[in-house]
Amino acid sequence: MSRRSEQLSEALHDYVVAHSTQPDEILRDLAKETASRFADEADMQIGPEQGTFMTLLARLIGAKDAVEVGTFTGYSAICVARGLAAGGRLLCCDVSEEWTSVARAYWQRAGLADKIELRLAPAAQTLRELPPATSFDFAFIDADKVGYVEYWDLIVPLIRPGGVILVDNTLSSGRVIDHGEQGDAVQGIRRFNGRALADDRVELVLLPIGDGLTMARKL
Ligand SMILES: C[S@@+](CC[C@H](N)C(=O)[O-])C[C@H]1O[C@@H](n2cnc3c(N)ncnc32)[C@H](O)[C@@H]1O
Numbered sequence: 001m002s003r004r005s006e007q008l009s010e011a012l013h014d015y016v017v018a019h020s021t022q023p024d025e026i027l028r029d030l031a032k033e034t035a036s037r038f039a040d041e042a043d044m045q046i047g048p049e050q051g052t053f054m055t056l057l058a059r060l061i062g063a064k065d066a067v068e069v070g071t072f073t074g075y076s077a078i079c080v081a082r083g084l085a086a087g088g089r090l091l092c093c094d095v096s097e098e099w100t101s102v103a104r105a106y107w108q109r110a111g112l113a114d115k116i117e118l119r120l121a122p123a124a125q126t127l128r129e130l131p132p133a134t135s136f137d138f139a140f141i142d143a144d145k146v147g148y149v150e151y152w153d154l155i156v157p158l159i160r161p162g163g164v165i166l167v168d169n170t171l172s173s174g175r176v177i178d179h180g181e182q183g184d185a186v187q188g189i190r191r192f193n194g195r196a197l198a199d200d201r202v203e204l205v206l207l208p209i210g211d212g213l214t215m216a217r218k219l
Contacts, residue, residue, distance in 0.1 A: 007208055020049040027051065027078060030106045034073045038099070044072050046142070046168065050210040051079035054140065054166065057215075058083025061164055063138035066090045069123040069151050070143030070168075074103025080140060081112045090116045093123035093143070123147065127154040135160050142168040145188035149195050156201055159218040165202070167192065171212025 008016065023031070027048070035042040046054075054076065058066065064085045071077050071094040081090045094100050100118055107113045119126045123143055139155045141148060148167065159165060172189045175181040196204055196214060204216035 017047065017049050021052045023048045023051060026106060026110050027075060030073060030075055030078070030102075033102065034075070037102070038073070041072070041099075046076045046079070047210050050168075050213060051075060053209060053213075054079045055083040057164060057166070058138050061137060061162070063164070064088040065136045066138040066140070067127075067136050067155065067158070068092045068140045068142070069127075069155075070094060070141065071103055071118065072096070072099050074100065074106050076140060076142060077103060077116055078106065078110050078112060080138065081107075081115050082110075084115065084138075088115060091126075092116055092118045093126045094118065094120060095122060096120075124150050124154060127151070127158075130158070134158055137163045139163075139165045140168070141165065145169065145172075145185040145192075148188055148192035152192060152196060152199075156199065156218065161218055163218045165214075165216045165218070167196070167214040167216070169211045170206055170214045171208065173211060176212075 031045065034045055058080055062085055063083065064087065066080050066084060066088065068077055068080060068090060071092040077090060077092050084090065097120060100120065104118065107116050124147065136158050137160055139159060141151050141155065143151065155165060170189055170193055172186045175186040176190055176193065196202070196216060202216040202218055204214055207213045207215055
């Protein structure tokens with residue numbers, strides 16, 4: 001998965017990043033450590049301008065309770081948690097002890113450890129086990145692509161009216177429109193894009209930020 005919008009040249013992408021509020025030292029260090037320790041997977045991390053967008057969006061809607069499906073080394077979680085109102089909480093779902101141990105260290109350094117709860121289990125199981133009265137203002141889906149439709153179906157009922165769901169990689173490096181591409185991940189994204197578009201519980205837009213970011217508002 002690419003972190004750069006497909007339609008942007010590298011130079012224009014750099015300009016977009018340079019003209020967005022910059023990540024602080026903690027996020028920069030986290031990106032560096034992720035790239036050096038997990039070179040093969042580092043591209044899974046959201047880009048800096050997407051992180052800034054997510055912080056702004058959470059802040060703009062006054063989000064307090066949030067959920068993230070797919071945490072990796074914790075970059076997007078820091079961005080979401082920083083946008084939450086006072087007393088806000090972020091529930092993170094992941095299955096990797098190794099990657100999320102890096103996340104925990106950076107949440108501590110960022111002063112967010114008390115604001116973020118990590119559950120290490122398949123996300124569908126975590127979401128199914130939430131108490132019936134659970135409600136979120138904000139959700140970010142960024143885990144295994146074949147699971148997106150299931151995560152969507154579990155999360156939409158938990159979002160309050162006016163709440164927002166962001167879904168990452170919905171352009172799949174442009175593969176969504178290449179019908180020669182029939183891998184599981186791109187098929188999962190195509191299935192998700194169709195399902196979300198047909199869902200009359202939300203209004204949505206597919207933004208060409210990063211690898212494609214679908215932003216849905218619960219009606
Ligand atoms: C694209 S990465 C997330 C990147 C992260 N949002 C960031 O910005 O750094 C996907 C993550 O989903 C996790 N994942 C994969 N399958 C999962 C599942 N069934 N349940 C929960 N997490 C899962 C992986 O362990 C990985 O950390």
